[in-house]
Amino acid sequence: MVSLIRLFIFIACTVIVSSTEASRVLELSDKLLDIHKEGPWLIMMYAPWCAHCKRLEPVWAHVAQYLHSTSIRVGRIDCTRFKNVAHTFQIKGFPTIMFFKGDQQFVYNGDRTRDEIVKFALRLSGPVVQEVTRTTSFDTLKKDREVYFLYVGERSGMIWDIYHNVASIFQPHAFFYQSHPVVVDKHAPIVKTPTLFVYKENSHYNFSGHDITDRKKLNETIYKWVNAERFPTFPKVTQGNIYQLYLTGKNLVLAVVEENPLEEVSPDMLEFKDMVESVIKRKRQKYHDHFQFGWVANPELVNRIAMMVVPLPSLIVINTTTNHHYFPEDEPEKLTPHAIELFLEHIRNENAPKYGGNSFVVKIYRSWFEVKSSLVSMWQGNPILTLVLFGLPAGFLSLICYNIWCPDIFDADDEEEENAEASHKKKD
Ligand SMILES: *[C@@H]1O[C@H](CO)[C@@H](O)[C@H](O)[C@H]1NC(C)=O
């Protein structure tokens, strides 16, 4: 009887707990191993003790809410309970976000924000290249997608084959569509078919290598074009996407500012950022083959690359193949679009002073800088913990040394106390 009541209370509590959470996230078990091919599934592999997982939890609930109306099911698995799941999917850290579709599995490496995770899942859930069949759909696409690729023409021929192949490689990172001239209508400037476009900032830009007849050469050209064009003209550069930006092989031109916790940038820094953006917006043709512009809201990211604390705001250019970086000679406050253009010319002509690189000495210095900055940020984040972590062992060490080298002082103190007690007793 008692155990029945206990069971009842237990069930009631579980129901209350789960209904207050009211989350659309499915708590899964190792049954996933049997059903992961019946997806699409978007799964967070987590461990209850992991702080990053706890931080992701509210985001994950939003992701689940957002994707509720789609076919994508959003869940999570406690990998400390279901170790076989972690083992099967070779989970190396927590949280790991994975997408399952048929026989395919994808690991998410981007920023852990709702928008980025949702986009990742939406790109992968559909076919590699989605067909657009209604003209009005383009209004929605232009509104919802910051960047997308569009192939206009029949689903056959060499360009189509190559486009489809390249799309399957970049599916986690970009949206790919196909349509016909009558459907696209006025949305993109079609001269002939097939034509490839990339859409960003209200314009469709065409691919210009359609005349290449050599298959290998064409594949290489389309691959490079997609790889370089899949970013907005002036993206926010973060820990989560900088690696992808490095893969473009272009020079990164970064306006470095600082955001407060509410994601606001102070007016003077905002002005600087807009000024840098105006350079690429006005001279896209001139720069966009060799330079990818962007802005950074977390100076820490750039400090690690530059191996120094950069002033704010500032401008840095990074050669992504050699890892060299460049600073303009003018102070950031005095920079003008014209000065930036001169600076970029100097970099193109290889006569701007460069720093960093990939040499052995630089690598050593970089590691040392990283250790130093993580210690500093630890101290700033939690001085007490840092003191305990580094101070306690140091304290013990000095105690031990003290004991080894100065034992008689302790002994002497003890004797004195004893003597003092003895003299008290005598007085009594
Ligand atoms: C690409 O666009 C340019 C300018 O809009 C145009 O002159 C050219 O014919 C287009 N090329 C193709 C293949 O559509």
Ligand SMILES: *[C@@H]1O[C@H](CO)[C@@H](O)[C@H](O)[C@H]1NC(C)=O
């Ligand atoms: C096309 O080029 C890319 C990049 O060079 C390569 O990874 C891919 O295998 C090529 N595809 C074909 C079908 O040759």
Ligand SMILES: *[C@@H]1O[C@H](CO)[C@@H](O)[C@H](O)[C@H]1NC(C)=O
């Ligand atoms: C990066 O530097 C190398 C060596 O100086 C140079 O050959 C290359 O063109 C540079 N990259 C860009 C995108 O300018």
